[in-house]
Amino acid sequence: MSDPTSVTLNIGDKAVSLPVHRGSLGAPCIDIGKLAKESGHFTYDPGFMATASCRSAVTYIDGDEGVLLYRGYPIEQLAKQSSFLEVAYLLMHGELPTRTQFDAFEHEVTHHTMMHEALKTFLGGFRHDAHPMAMLCGMVGSLSAFYHDTLNLDDPEQRRLAAVRLIAKVPTIAAACYRQSIGWPIRYPRNNLEYTTRFLHMMFEVPSEPLQLKPVAAKALDLLFILHADHEQNASTSTVRLVGSTGANPYACVAAGIAALWGPAHGGANEAVLKMLEEIGRPEDVAKAVEKAKDKNSGFRLMGFGHRVYKNYDPRAAIIREMCHKVLAELGVNDPLLEVAMRLEEAALKDEYFVARKLYPNVDFYSGLIYKALGIPTEMFTVMFALARTAGWVSHWLEQQVDPEAKIGRPRQIYTGATPRDYVPFDKR
Numbered sequence: 001m002s003d004p005t006s007v008t009l010n011i012g013d014k015a016v017s018l019p020v021h022r023g024s025l026g027a028p029c030i031d032i033g034k035l036a037k038e039s040g041h042f043t044y045d046p047g048f049m050a051t052a053s054c055r056s057a058v059t060y061i062d063g064d065e066g067v068l069l070y071r072g073y074p075i076e077q078l079a080k081q082s083s084f085l086e087v088a089y090l091l092m093h094g095e096l097p098t099r100t101q102f103d104a105f106e107h108e109v110t111h112h113t114m115m116h117e118a119l120k121t122f123l124g125g126f127r128h129d130a131h132p133m134a135m136l137c138g139m140v141g142s143l144s145a146f147y148h149d150t151l152n153l154d155d156p157e158q159r160r161l162a163a164v165r166l167i168a169k170v171p172t173i174a175a176a177c178y179r180q181s182i183g184w185p186i187r188y189p190r191n192n193l194e195y196t197t198r199f200l201h202m203m204f205e206v207p208s209e210p211l212q213l214k215p216v217a218a219k220a221l222d223l224l225f226i227l228h229a230d231h232e233q234n235a236s237t238s239t240v241r242l243v244g245s246t247g248a249n250p251y252a253c254v255a256a257g258i259a260a261l262w263g264p265a266h267g268g269a270n271e272a273v274l275k276m277l278e279e280i281g282r283p284e285d286v287a288k289a290v291e292k293a294k295d296k297n298s299g300f301r302l303m304g305f306g307h308r309v310y311k312n313y314d315p316r317a318a319i320i321r322e323m324c325h326k327v328l329a330e331l332g333v334n335d336p337l338l339e340v341a342m343r344l345e346e347a348a349l350k351d352e353y354f355v356a357r358k359l360y361p362n363v364d365f366y367s368g369l370i371y372k373a374l375g376i377p378t379e380m381f382t383v384m385f386a387l388a389r390t391a392g393w394v395s396h397w398l399e400q401q402v403d404p405e406a407k408i409g410r411p412r413q414i415y416t417g418a419t420p421r422d423y424v425p426f427d428k429r
């Protein structure tokens with residue numbers, strides 16, 4: 001019985017027929033939407049290990065084969081031939097742009113990069129030592145206060161404009177958060193520069209002297225942005241969709257995505273990887289770290305290793321690994337942590353514990369070393385991830401807004417609390 005169009009679930013003496021859906025690629029999905037109504041049973045799947053939450057045409061991952069496609073295009077081809085802004089267009093619109101479409105998109109993004117001056121006051125309210133992810137989350141959320149009244153979610157043009165604004169403004173806000181944290185004046189976006197170079201200028205240019213950038217810096221950053229741009233229904237994207245399902249405005253949705261990304265099990269791993277490599281410190285101490293990661297009582301995991309979906313080498317990690325060597329060489333950076341990282345990867349890939357669990361380096365394993373070589377401080381690593389992932393978040397949000405099957409996200413639970421009991425007044429407790 002291959003390719004069934006439905007399956008039957010027997011619950012006691014009741015047989016419930018459940019349709020099976022197939023996408024253009026990937027595993028078939030059993031539609032349990034009517035199960036509760038027909039059988040009185042819910043399904044239980046903590047962490048969504050086997051549950052598809054929506055139909056999506058944005059990104060496809062085959063975790064066993066190590067395949068990642070944006071709108072059908074292999075990540076390796078996009079990494080080699082495309083640019084982040086073109087990828088953002090592709091994710092949002094579904095097709096690669098013509099030259100005219102790309103020029104119009106680039107022009108529009110470029111002319112929406114300014115942030116409202118009042119946001120500077122807001123930024124100034126943070127303590128100087130606030131984590132930039134905390135600032136980014138608050139600042140992006142506050143965009144809803146600036147654009148809420150002019151946003152009609154039923155109007156496709158207004159939805160598109162909100163998505164463009166987010167792609168345009170998040171780099172400006174991200175750089176402003178960094179400069180606030182080190183006490184530098186905010187640098188306004190320069191429209192004569194392209195997206196990634198403009199961001200580096202907003203980050204590092206000081207009023208007193210021009211910034212000298214090696215072309216490899218913008219190239220490497222652009223590549224990292226492409227690789228981080230989307231990854232189907234990960235925790236932060238699912239958060240954006242969950243918040244989006246309530247009809248909240250897109251700035252609030254993306255702020256929620258930023259909050260979800262911050263955790264060390266998700267986007268915060270790039271920061272954690274660098275801290276881990278610094279703690280290990282020397283290639284000779286790699287073996288000890290591997291042993292510690294295998295010891296469940298140690299509470300230590302190899303950061304940048306393992307993935308919920310990839311049970312093979314993360315294709316993004318392979319590309320970043322190669323870029324890492326190139327960037328460090330071209331920038332003339334001799335970072336001893338690269339040697340620690342390579343030894344760690346080699347040791348883990350040979351170790352039975354990691355082999356048996358199919359734990360491979362993920363996108364975050366080498367990205368921090370590149371960011372470090374570019375002069376981006378560790379606390380900003382997850383902000384970089386958020387900046388790039390904004391392209392994916394808005395694309396999913398746009399897709400969700402026109403999904404005829406979309407409903408408010410509302411999971412059920414297995415209740416394990418007290419059964420009904422009577423209230424006891426204070427003097428009787």
Ligand code: CMC
Nearest residue numbers: 264265266267269293301302303304305306307308357362
């Ligand atoms: N180091 C040591 N052991 C690990 C690791 C690790 N990094 N990752 C998973 N394991 C073990 C885990 O202890 C478990 O062992 P056992 O079967 O004996 O109980 C087994 O592998 C399966 O792990 P899991 O936690 O059930 O797997 P998951 O799919 O729930 O978690 C993960 C995936 C990414 C959260 C996890 O691998 C992890 O914590 N990795 C380190 C953090 C990290 O690098 N996160 C970035 C993810 S990629 C970027 C992104 O998309 O955000």
